Amino acid sequence: MSFIRGLKCRECGREYEIAPIYVCEFCFGPLEVVYDYQGIKGVLTREVIQSRPNNLWRYRELLPVEGEPTNALNTGFTPLVKADNLAKHLGLKELYIKDDTVAHPTLSFKDRVVAVALARAREFGFDTVACASTGNLAHAVSAHGAKEGFKRFIFIPASLEKSKIVASLVYEPNLIAVDGNYDDVNRLCSEIANKYRWAFVNINIRPFYAEGSKSQGFEIIEQLGWKAPDAVVVPCASGSLLTKIWKSFKEMKEVGLIDEVHTKVFAAQATGCSPIVAAIKQGIDVIKPVKPDTIAKSLAIGNPADGFYAIHVIRETGGYGEDASDQEIIDAMKLLARTEGIFAETAGGVTLASAIKLINSGKIDKNGTTVLCITGNGLKTQEALSGHTPEPHYIKPNINSFEEVLAKIKKV
Numbered sequence: 001m002s003f004i005r006g007l008k009c010r011e012c013g014r015e016y017e018i019a020p021i022y023v024c025e026f027c028f029g030p031l032e033v034v035y036d037y038q039g040i041k042g043v044l045t046r047e048v049i050q051s052r053p054n055n056l057w058r059y060r061e062l063l064p065v066e067g068e069p070t071n072a073l074n075t076g077f078t079p080l081v082k083a084d085n086l087a088k089h090l091g092l093k094e095l096y097i098k099d100d101t102v103a104h105p106t107l108s109f110k111d112r113v114v115a116v117a118l119a120r121a122r123e124f125g126f127d128t129v130a131c132a133s134t135g136n137l138a139h140a141v142s143a144h145g146a147k148e149g150f151k152r153f154i155f156i157p158a159s160l161e162k163s164k165i166v167a168s169l170v171y172e173p174n175l176i177a178v179d180g181n182y183d184d185v186n187r188l189c190s191e192i193a194n195k196y197r198w199a200f201v202n203i204n205i206r207p208f209y210a211e212g213s214k215s216q217g218f219e220i221i222e223q224l225g226w227k228a229p230d231a232v233v234v235p236c237a238s239g240s241l242l243t244k245i246w247k248s249f250k251e252m253k254e255v256g257l258i259d260e261v262h263t264k265v266f267a268a269q270a271t272g273c274s275p276i277v278a279a280i281k282q283g284i285d286v287i288k289p290v291k292p293d294t295i296a297k298s299l300a301i302g303n304p305a306d307g308f309y310a311i312h313v314i315r316e317t318g319g320y321g322e323d324a325s326d327q328e329i330i331d332a333m334k335l336l337a338r339t340e341g342i343f344a345e346t347a348g349g350v351t352l353a354s355a356i357k358l359i360n361s362g363k364i365d366k367n368g369t370t371v372l373c374i375t376g377n378g379l380k381t382q383e384a385l386s387g388h389t390p391e392p393h394y395i396k397p398n399i400n401s402f403e404e405v406l407a408k409i410k411k412v
């Protein structure tokens with residue numbers, strides 16, 4: 001049984017039947033999935049959720065799929081790590097890492113959105129899936145699409161990290177490397193999406209795809225013992241994840257799974273691409289597009305589609321935004337590894353480095369419960385660390401050589 005009511009324009013409120021469409025015909029506003037919350041109340045209980053397998057479909061009544069999902073049965077329900085060492089280092093009472101570095105199967109939170117997009121693409125009858133990607137989405141669509149037997153067209157900026165290109169190519173999609181930045185790729189893909197009947201997960205399937213991000217928020221609440229955190233720090237590219245985490249918290253209250261939500265939502269961006277955080281700091285409503293220049297390539301969207309809505313969520317909840325330089329990103333990646341044993345990609349460095357600034361400025365309360373959304377694995381962006389880690393100790397294969405080194409190590 002499905003509780004989806006239809007699609008609704010976020011600007012003028014006009015409603016549409018469920019279809020692979022994404023903009024309002026009247027005002028060009030983005031469309032969003034709406035649900036029958038009254039119907040879900042009492043059906044989707046804590047007991048029902050807990051009786052289901054540990055994947056993102058345990059919240060399926062609040063996701064935009066009709067039937068029983070058969071794909072991505074191992075996606076979602078990543079660990080919520082209690083980060084006591086890092087909390088102590090930062091002077092926080094209670095800190096958690098939502099650890100999507102171990103998302104299945106492609107080690108980033110994009111597995112969640114692609115899981116939902118492909119379930120929906122199947123229901124719509126598409127045989128080809130496509131995307132415009134800054135890297136992680138390419139990886140996820142390549143992998144999930146292979147498993148589900150879709151034809152795949154993956155569009156990326158040609159300047160992407162080598163490791164991320166290989167990570168997609170191994171699944172043998174049609175990989176198109178465009179001579180331009182992400183915003184150029186996205187523009188081209190909108191044109192292609194109008195011409196070919198393909199499911200572009202982040203274009204014509206976007207209203208459904210984006211809903212997949214809510215699963216991260218549902219899990220945070222369930223894993224905190226059915227309560228919302230006081231603060232959540234979310235890395236922003238298009239700003240979609242941030243708005244959907246907030247939506248997920250409100251929905252859990254709406255359907256009676258929790259009693260209250262008082263969470264402040266904070267945005268994290270790289271200084272070299274921070275249009276959302278810049279608007280927050282300047283106290284304005286409009287996003288000024290930028291040309292990205294940062295090592296955090298997975299967040300390098302200069303003209304963020306959901307930026308306007310992200311700003312509103314941040315203001316509405318009493319949150320704020322911070323940005324981090326390349327050096328601060330690297331330092332934070334190393335700090336997270338050293339204290340919590342978690343190797344995050346550059347986006348994780350952005351989240352932690354920005355959180356540190358928010359804590360130091362008093363924007364995040366040290367006595368509250370804080371969650372950091374760590375969204376991708378460090379093995380995907382190893383290039384960023386080259387020259388920034390210590391060298392190994394090189395020795396000859398004998399005990400003397402080892403003990404010479406040991407003596408040096410002990411001295412330090």
Ligand SMILES: *Cc1c(COP(=O)(O)O)cnc(C)c1O
Binds near residue numbers: 242
């Ligand atoms: C895509 C992505 C995000 C955020 O994306 P939004 O477009 O803001 O939803 C965050 N972290 C990583 C690692 C990503 O790949």
Ligand SMILES: [Zn+2]
Binds near residue numbers: 011012013024026029
């Ligand atoms: Zn409209």
